[in-house]
Amino acid sequence: MVRTRGLGRALGHVTGRGVGRGDRDDSGDAPQRQRPTASARRQRVPVTTAHDEPVVPAPDVEADIFSDDPMTPADVEDTGANIPADTGVQAAEDEHEGFPGGPSDLSVLTQYADHVACSVWMGEEHPELKLSYHERKVHSLGRPVPAIEGLVFGTGLSPLIACSVDTGDRGLLSSFVEQWYRETSSFHLPVGELTITLDDVSSILHMPVDDAVQMLVDLLMAGHWTAAARAYLLHLLGCTPFANKSATNVHVVYLEALRDLSQTGRYAWGVVALVHMYDQLNDASINSSRQLGGYITLLQCWIYEHFPSVAESTTDQDYDEDSSRACRWIVTKKTVKSIRTMVYRERLDRLRIPDVFWIPYGEHRPVRDFHLISCYFGLLCWGLVAVYYRPERVVRQFGYT
Structure with missing residues (x-):
């Protein structure tokens, strides 16, 4: 069961006013409500019927991470059942609708005209995205002082200190952003959706994705050091899972979730981090976007894990297997080659099923077990941001099978 009660109150109810988002305001990263475009009214029957219908949250998931007014199936009107009987001429016309090299059925990818892939197909080369990269700031700040180290460890966020990569691969990440579609919350690749x-x-x-085991922290003994711990954690969160497009600013909304450090470790921070990453990918996949925010480490290491034939990566031979998987990659200016987006795009076009590492965490299960909450599908909301989480669309197997 996802422990989000409290985190929803801490983050969800204080982010609705005076906060910009996306390319319009690079100074803020607090979420605003954005309904997933797959919920728009549909004019034809989707290609895949079962998976394209909006879903409701699983009843056994305690989800205060959902906002007070989440998008529900009541907001969706599926007009597919009302299609007139005499569809002879219309059906023939629909067969030829769509985009060259793109979707022929526009009832699913409803925003393809504004997608970066559309402009690339039309011969308008899209420049590589600028990466809003803050991970080096974590390294420059260093580890917490001994007086607050226990407090930071008790929140469950201490793995973020060591797992950030040093350099982002602009060409690699730009090529994957071209394959991302907000309507399905997935990358569309020759081997299917991932x-x-x-x-x-x-x-x-x-990062915790469900009820975390609360570490015992003696806050009374910590005394005034709690303020220093909150400041350190605010910097850590702003540079890692919740990095925005600003080079210097971190939104103070996170302080609300750090008010009681004895409860901070019980929040499903990983769920919120994934919502933020999806939202940043949604923004970056629009043709007018020139920048990618979010936690670059998460996206880049995910690519390293699943696509060894696409991304050239270097593993750390001294990797401690008890550490997070992100620590096993050596990502520096020396190891990251300056490969252009076009080259990565060609590699993705040649991708075949044997080239994908579908279950990369088998040997890591003794350290980090599989959580059934990963099988949940439906809406994930953080504050006013709502995204679809659709693992049932993904052509991959989970580690417990």
Whole structure:
């Protein structure tokens, strides 16, 4: 069961006013409500009927991470059942609708005209995305002082200190953003649809995705050091899972979730991190976007884990297997080659099923077990941001099978 009660109140109810988002305001990262476009009214029957219908949250999931007014199936009107009987001429016309090299049925990918892939297909080369990269700031700040180290460890966020990669691969990430579609919350590749799941977040970052075991922290003994711990954690969160497009600013909304550090470790931070990553991918996949925010480490290490034939990566031979999976990759200016987006795009076009590592965390299960919450499908909401989480669309097997 996802422990989000309290985190929803801490983050969801204080982010609705005076906060910009996306390319319009690079100074803020607090969420605003954005309904997933797959919920728009449909004019034809989707290609895949079962998976394209909006779903409701699983009844056994305690989900205060959902906002007070989440998008529900009541907001969706599926007009497919009302199609007139004499569809002879119309059906013939529909067969030829769509985009060259793109979707022929526009009832699913409803925003393809504004997608970066559309402009690339039309010969308008899209420049590589600028990466809003803050991971080096974690390294420069260093580890917490001994007086607050126990407090930071008790929140469950301490793995973020060591797992950040040093350099982002602009060409690699730009090529994957071209394959991302907000309507399905997945990358559309020659082998099918793949996406970053809660299991990926748990394994790569070691962030809690369900009820975390609360570490015992003696806050009374800590005294005034709690303020220093909150400041350190605010910097850590702003540079890692919740990095925005600003080079210097971190939104103070996270302080609300750090008010009681004895409860901070019980929040499903990994769920919120995934919502933020999806939202940043949604923004970056629009043709007018020139920048990618979010936690670059999560996306880049996910690619390393699943696509060894696409991304050239270097593993650390001294990797401690008890550490998060992100720590096993050496990602520096020396190891990351300056390969252009076009080259990565060609590699993705040649991708075949044997080239994908479908279950990369088998040997890591003794350290980080698979959580059944990763099989949940429906809406994930953080504050006013709502995204679809659709692992049932993804052509991959989970680690417990």
